[in-house]
Amino acid sequence: MNKNEAMRILSTIRYPGYSKTLTDFKIVKSIEIKDNIIEVLLNLGAADSNKRQIIFDEIKAKFEEKGAKAKISTVQEKGSTIEQKHYVQSAKKRIAILSAKGGVGKSTFSVALTIALKKRGHSVGIFDADMHGPDVPRMLGVSERAGTNEEKNKIIPNEKDGIFSMSLGYVVDPETPVIWKGAMVTKAIVELLQFTDWPEMDFFIIDLPPGTGDAALTIKQNMDVDGAVIVTTPNRLAIADAMRTVGFFEQVGVKITGFVENMGYFVCNKCGGKSYPFGKTDPKYIEGLLRVPSLGVIPFDPKVEEAADDGNLMSVIDTEFFNIMDSIAEKIEKI
């Protein structure tokens, strides 16, 4: 085996939890070949021991298949391509909710998905990563300030109906307007993730602010994101923006699980007929454009809007809206 061949093999090995490979992340620093032994030097940055082991095992197995032995060593370089942190490991799966545009229903969807997963028997938590307009507390109907555990130097997440949550809204005075700049947003998110005493959870839902700004990158760099759902409305402009968002997140190594069309249709509460305020689109057509699967089309329901505003989404659990949320939660379970 020569160096090129060895590099080609390494380029097929994915970094655990990402769609990108060891070579995409420029982790392979050098390769030396002596007889049948391939010496690989890796810069694994902040990768934890679990991830290191997975990478080592995979490299060894791949080279063994070709009749060669791997000898792996590592260096830690400062400012490496991947300074990945791994907060909220107490959750089995971390799912980010994204959108290109504001006001398409991310927060409503995030809270409703958390409720739907809980109803399906999972332990859940939700993190409000929107520092400019933290909406999760209002939608959950939680207004208490977060407690602290002085001994552990940790913030205690709020809990209501078995749903754990953390938001900037729990730690700063909601009456005080704060002008957040990029670096402050990053710092606030990292501190909330790092210092919250999260319990064991099956699913951890992250409600992101719209777009591909600091908050999105910070989340990606500070936890292993297992899945991501794009929320869009079915109008053309929103879909065009969603296409750019998919591209951005895939580029930074976040695998998009699928998209949902929120407010896809409206059901008349008198005649039961459906109308399509944004025009009727075919999810298959959008799948073709975004190249990610449709997870569902969610109706606009004025009762949902009212309940979200009152912090009482549980009161509309018997609606078509929540039936569809349940089928989406079922797909999320498979991540």
Ligand SMILES: Nc1ncnc2c1ncn2[C@@H]1O[C@H](COP(=O)(O)OP(=O)(O)OP(=O)(O)O)[C@@H](O)[C@H]1O
């Ligand atoms: N399916 C729905 N049926 C009825 N009302 C909805 C639905 N989805 C969202 N809404 C309402 O639309 C408004 C905007 O939703 P939401 O705050 O969830 O959007 P967002 O994408 O999180 O916004 P932002 O970008 O500001 O964070 C809210 O008043 C919410 O209650």
Ligand SMILES: [Mg+2]
């Ligand atoms: Mg929001």
